[in-house]
Amino acid sequence: MTTTITWTAVCRLGDLLPERGAAALVGGVQVAVFRLHDDQVRAVGNRDPLWGANVMSRGIVGTRGGRAVVVSPMHKQAYDLDTGACLDDPAAALPVYAARVRDGVVEVVAG
Amino acid sequence: MRLVVIGNGMVGQRFVESLAARDTARRFTEVTVLGEETRRAYDRVRLSAFFDGVSAEELTLAPPGVPAGTTIRLGEPATAVDREARVVRTAAGEYPYDALVLATGSRAFVPPVPGTGSPGVFVYRTLDDLEALRAHAAGRSAGIVVGGGLLGLEAANALRLLGLRTAIVEFAPHLMPMQVDAAGGAILRRRIEELGIDVHTGAGVTGIAPDGDRLAVGAGELTLGADLVVFAAGVRPRDELARAAGLPVAERGGILVDASCRTADERVFAIGECAAVDGRCYGLVAPGYAMADVVADRLLGGDATFGGADMSTKLKLLGVDVASFGATTGPLDVVYADPAHGLYAKLVLTDDARTLLGGILVGDAAAYGVLKAAVGGPVPGKLADFLSAGAPDVALPGDAQVCSCNAVTKDQVLGAIGAGCADVGCLKACTRAGTTCGSCVPLLRSLLTEAGVAQSTALCEHFAYSRQELFDLIRVRGIATFSALIGEYGTGRGCDVCKPVVASILASLGGGHVLDGEQAALQDTNDHFLANIQRDGTYSVVPRIPGGEITPERLIVIGEVARDFGLYTKITGGQRIDLFGARVEQLPAIWRRLVDAGFESGHAYGKALRTVKSCVGSTWCRYGVQDSVGLAVALELRYRGLRSPHKLKSAVSGCARECAEARSKDFGVIATETGWNLYVGGNGGFRPRHADLFATDLSTEELVRTIDRFLMFYIRTADRLQRTAAWLEALDGGLEHLRAVIVDDSLGICAELDAAMDRHVGGYADEWRAVLEDPDKLRRFVSFVNEPQTPDPSIAFTVEREQRVPVPLGMPEVSA
Numbered sequence: 001m002t003t004t005i006t007w008t009a010v011c012r013l014g015d016l017l018p019e020r021g022a023a024a025l026v027g028g029v030q031v032a033v034f035r036l037h038d039d040q041v042r043a044v045g046n047r048d049p050l051w052g053a054n055v056m057s058r059g060i061v062g063t064r065g066g067r068a069v070v071v072s073p074m075h076k077q078a079y080d081l082d083t084g085a086c087l088d089d090p091a092a093a094l095p096v097y098a099a100r101v102r103d104g105v106v107e108v109v110a111g
Numbered sequence: 112m113r114l115v116v117i118g119n120g121m122v123g124q125r126f127v128e129s130l131a132a133r134d135t136a137r138r139f140t141e142v143t144v145l146g147e148e149t150r151r152a153y154d155r156v157r158l159s160a161f162f163d164g165v166s167a168e169e170l171t172l173a174p175p176g177v178p179a180g181t182t183i184r185l186g187e188p189a190t191a192v193d194r195e196a197r198v199v200r201t202a203a204g205e206y207p208y209d210a211l212v213l214a215t216g217s218r219a220f221v222p223p224v225p226g227t228g229s230p231g232v233f234v235y236r237t238l239d240d241l242e243a244l245r246a247h248a249a250g251r252s253a254g255i256v257v258g259g260g261l262l263g264l265e266a267a268n269a270l271r272l273l274g275l276r277t278a279i280v281e282f283a284p285h286l287m288p289m290q291v292d293a294a295g296g297a298i299l300r301r302r303i304e305e306l307g308i309d310v311h312t313g314a315g316v317t318g319i320a321p322d323g324d325r326l327a328v329g330a331g332e333l334t335l336g337a338d339l340v341v342f343a344a345g346v347r348p349r350d351e352l353a354r355a356a357g358l359p360v361a362e363r364g365g366i367l368v369d370a371s372c373r374t375a376d377e378r379v380f381a382i383g384e385c386a387a388v389d390g391r392c393y394g395l396v397a398p399g400y401a402m403a404d405v406v407a408d409r410l411l412g413g414d415a416t417f418g419g420a421d422m423s424t425k426l427k428l429l430g431v432d433v434a435s436f437g438a439t440t441g442p443l444d445v446v447y448a449d450p451a452h453g454l455y456a457k458l459v460l461t462d463d464a465r466t467l468l469g470g471i472l473v474g475d476a477a478a479y480g481v482l483k484a485a486v487g488g489p490v491p492g493k494l495a496d497f498l499s500a501g502a503p504d505v506a507l508p509g510d511a512q513v514c515s516c517n518a519v520t521k522d523q524v525l526g527a528i529g530a531g532c533a534d535v536g537c538l539k540a541c542t543r544a545g546t547t548c549g550s551c552v553p554l555l556r557s558l559l560t561e562a563g564v565a566q567s568t569a570l571c572e573h574f575a576y577s578r579q580e581l582f583d584l585i586r587v588r589g590i591a592t593f594s595a596l597i598g599e600y601g602t603g604r605g606c607d608v609c610k611p612v613v614a615s616i617l618a619s620l621g622g623g624h625v626l627d628g629e630q631a632a633l634q635d636t637n638d639h640f641l642a643n644i645q646r647d648g649t650y651s652v653v654p655r656i657p658g659g660e661i662t663p664e665r666l667i668v669i670g671e672v673a674r675d676f677g678l679y680t681k682i683t684g685g686q687r688i689d690l691f692g693a694r695v696e697q698l699p700a701i702w703r704r705l706v707d708a709g710f711e712s713g714h715a716y717g718k719a720l721r722t723v724k725s726c727v728g729s730t731w732c733r734y735g736v737q738d739s740v741g742l743a744v745a746l747e748l749r750y751r752g753l754r755s756p757h758k759l760k761s762a763v764s765g766c767a768r769e770c771a772e773a774r775s776k777d778f779g780v781i782a783t784e785t786g787w788n789l790y791v792g793g794n795g796g797f798r799p800r801h802a803d804l805f806a807t808d809l810s811t812e813e814l815v816r817t818i819d820r821f822l823m824f825y826i827r828t829a830d831r832l833q834r835t836a837a838w839l840e841a842l843d844g845g846l847e848h849l850r851a852v853i854v855d856d857s858l859g860i861c862a863e864l865d866a867a868m869d870r871h872v873g874g875y876a877d878e879w880r881a882v883l884e885d886p887d888k889l890r891r892f893v894s895f896v897n898e899p900q901t902p903d904p905s906i907a908f909t910v911e912r913e914q915r916v917p918v919p920l921g922m923p924e925v926s927a
């Protein structure tokens with residue numbers, strides 16, 4: 001069985017502020033897309049797994065112990081943007097989606 | 112066994128607690144405490160704090176409830192002790208005893224001169240005295256304090272706080288004659304006069320005569336006019352019950368007891384200020400506490416004795432540092448006097464200069480803790496360092512007493528730190544150190560630091576600086592961006608702790624719109640979307656209604672906006688209207704409607720001024736004496752948008768009835784007949800605190816300047832998320848220091864603070880309107896970057912009590 005990977009364009013890199021995110025709807029899935037300080041992008045699930053609201057894209061982006069993280073605006077848990085692991089609660093995690101920038105366009109695989 | 116305790120003052124209370132803690136076998140099944148005052152024991156040492164806005168309840172020493180078997184009868188003074196029948200009599204009944212403890216304290220001494228019974232003549236001993244004094248002082252302008260000792264200076268400062276022009280009359284040739292010599296007294300006098308208090312020394316009071324509505328006070332050669340007179344010229348032990356019961360008293364008064372605090376009657380003990388241990392009375396609380404513990408031990412068969420006491424004192428009148436400890440004259444006095452800087456220090460040493468016996472510090476008492484603890488041993492460091500002001504770094508011996516009120520040693524404090532105490536609050540709770548007069552708190556703090564457990568002031572893993580240090584770096588170096596700051600002074604890329612802090616500092620320093628450039632990435636989500644995020648990810652919008660005043664037309668607009676956008680509507684505690692359930696992409700449209708109707712949205716979120724509440728004031732209210740609404744509107748408009756370490760709340764009441772609850776606010780204003788009283792450092796919430804009275808009868812202009820400086824000083828120096836209450840409590844020197852800085856400009860920064868506030872006020876712009884006018888910012892308010900027209904499908908509402916409320920969110924499964 002072969003799987004086709006589909007990259008979906010969600011916005012231009014310039015639509016995102018450095019170290020800030022935005023929500024995108026990709027194949028019915030709510031994705032939080034972030035632009036890091038070096039113009040790399042990351043994509044994770046937009047839903048806060050502990051509180052249920054779709055708000056992860058509105059969190060503060062930064063680092064913790066050298067790992068790139070986003071902090072939930074609900075109750076401040078930090079999530080690793082590369083692995084989705086919650087650094088404050090081992091039981092919680094975000095789904096991680098592949099993301100890249102191609103010709104100034106942010107693309108995500110999800111859904 | 113039955114025990115009767117006469118007196119529920121500081122020492123009587125300590126005794127009851129001490130006994131209850133030791134009497135585990137319940138030997139005393141029936142304990143009766145008779146108290147003349149109508150309140151339970153309170154902290155008399157901090158009595159003056161009552162005029163700083165600390166309430167009578169806050170001064171209470173007694174924990175709620177009483178130990179089992181104990182009855183406390185307040186307002187029921189003992190009238191006689193019948194030693195033969197072994198009963199104590201009161202107007203209401205008789206109380207038999209097997210053991211009796213007298214803890215009747217002292218009374219204020221009033222010299223036998225004519226006219227001391229006139230209305231307007233007071234003493235300074237009980238809360239009732241202070242209440243009467245305050246009531247009488249209302250609307251009057253001048254007061255005289257008789258007595259220039261510790262107590263007199265405290266009373267004089269209190270009159271000053273009540274807004275009276277104050278004079279001190281002292282019989283001796285200089286102030287604080289018991290502690291300070293002539294040279295020290297002269298320097299002290301200057302300091303006191305700088306506070307605006309007149310000092311007349313070498314002047315005994317000869318009499319008081321009513322003079323119309325006022326009093327004419329004869330003082331030496333002078334006749335002084337005043338509205339009231341306070342006698343603070345010493346105390347006399349209350350030994351009258353003991354005398355009448357035939358118990359021996361000391362030559363100069365005081366119930367004679369031996370080192371076990373027992374009187375000539377083996378069933379009767381005396382403790383505290385009423386007791387003369389081996390003929391000597393002690394007018395301080397620490398020796399009284401020691402006596403209480405001795406008697407508790409003795410009554411249970413122990414053999415404790417009272418071994419004399421540390422008579423160190425420190426004037427609790429910050430801004431004027433005076434302290435004396437140990438002997439005040441001795442074989443060898445080493446004196447340093449610097450009248451130009453108002454400094455005086457004297458150390459008393461043994462002949463060979465090897466042993467410290469005591470000393471006096473005027474002008475700067477920073478070395479008090481260290482020196483006091485060193486009495487009886489060598490001077491802990493170079494003599495010159497102590498004499499020329501300041502507290503050099505030296506280690507205290509372990510058995511040195513850190514808190515003399517509660518006899519707590521350095522070792523006990525270190526023990527508590529070892530057991531896990533990591534802050535002053537915990538040390539207070541675990542050791543009692545610092546709970547009485549509070550003068551050892553700075554020492555406790557430095558012991559914590561020395562022990563290495565003081566919480567690191569580093570903001571987070573990215574910055575080794577405290578908020579205050581970052582503020583100064585940014586201000587002094589003129590740093591304009593987070594990148595520049597973290598590049599030069601930090602590590603990593605920042606986080607949810609340091610980014611909002613830096614955003615707030617930049618905003619306080621006038622950094623333009625909160626969403627400009629790089630600043631946008633620093634803001635907490637509420638500041639980023641200029642609204643309050645709710646549990647379902649929608650926002651609430653709270654239009655600003657300055658002072659809570661609103662026209663019917665505008666009220667209707669709010670109703671229409673709420674109706675048109677289907678927003679749940681609720682009146683807030685801050686006299687505004689909160690509109691809930693706005694999706695992020697709806698926010699600009701809602702603001703547009705509000706802006707068009709002349710509103711701005713409000714900072715109901717974030718670390719900034721929230722609201723200035725008001726009562727209706729003199730315009731309508733029969734009791735109002737000033738226009739509280741007008742002032743509240745002006746204050747809210749002045750300080751709106753001001754970013755601070757934590758939220759700021761305020762209120763203005765139009766009269767002393769205080770309907771606006773101003774004393775629960777960070778800064779609260781209460782109208783007086785002639786102006787405004789300003790209170791600072793209050794809050795409700797998790798740990799409620801009443802604001803402290805900071806200044807009285809200010810004109811509107813003075814009031815506004817004082818608040819400007821208070822806020823700016825707070826913004827510059829507070830820790831992250833430290834409300835003004837906690838900030839003030841942690842501020843070295845407390846309220847007096849704050850006064851020195853923002854009223855007397857002791858740090859020379861008032862002009863800067865004023866300029867900073869003027870910049871804020873001049874630079875304020877409606878942040879919501881600015882978003883509407885900037886397409887770049889507006890673009891961020893969408894549900895999805897790739898489908899801006901599709902609302903978040905997970906947001907759903909149901910109806911409750913006729914309004915839309917969120918459907919509880921199902922918890923999605925957690926992907927492991």
Ligand SMILES: Cc1cc2nc3c(=O)[nH]c(=O)nc-3n(C[C@H](O)[C@H](O)[C@H](O)COP(=O)(O)OP(=O)(O)OC[C@H]3O[C@@H](n4cnc5c(N)ncnc54)[C@H](O)[C@@H]3O)c2cc1C
Pocket residue numbers: 117118119120121122123124145146147148155156157158159187188189190214215216217235236237262265349352382383384385393394395396397399424425427548
């Ligand atoms: C303004 C002020 C500032 C002070 N500052 C300091 C300071 O900085 N440091 C310090 O160490 N000390 C200070 N003191 C002194 C300190 O308050 C006293 O040493 C302490 O209160 C003594 O406690 P006590 O229980 O012996 O007396 P009190 O606290 O006076 O208690 C005695 C109680 O017994 C009651 N009583 C008397 N007769 C009867 C009776 N017949 N029946 C029933 N009840 C009776 C009295 O009404 C009173 O309530 C200060 C005092 C004042 C007034």
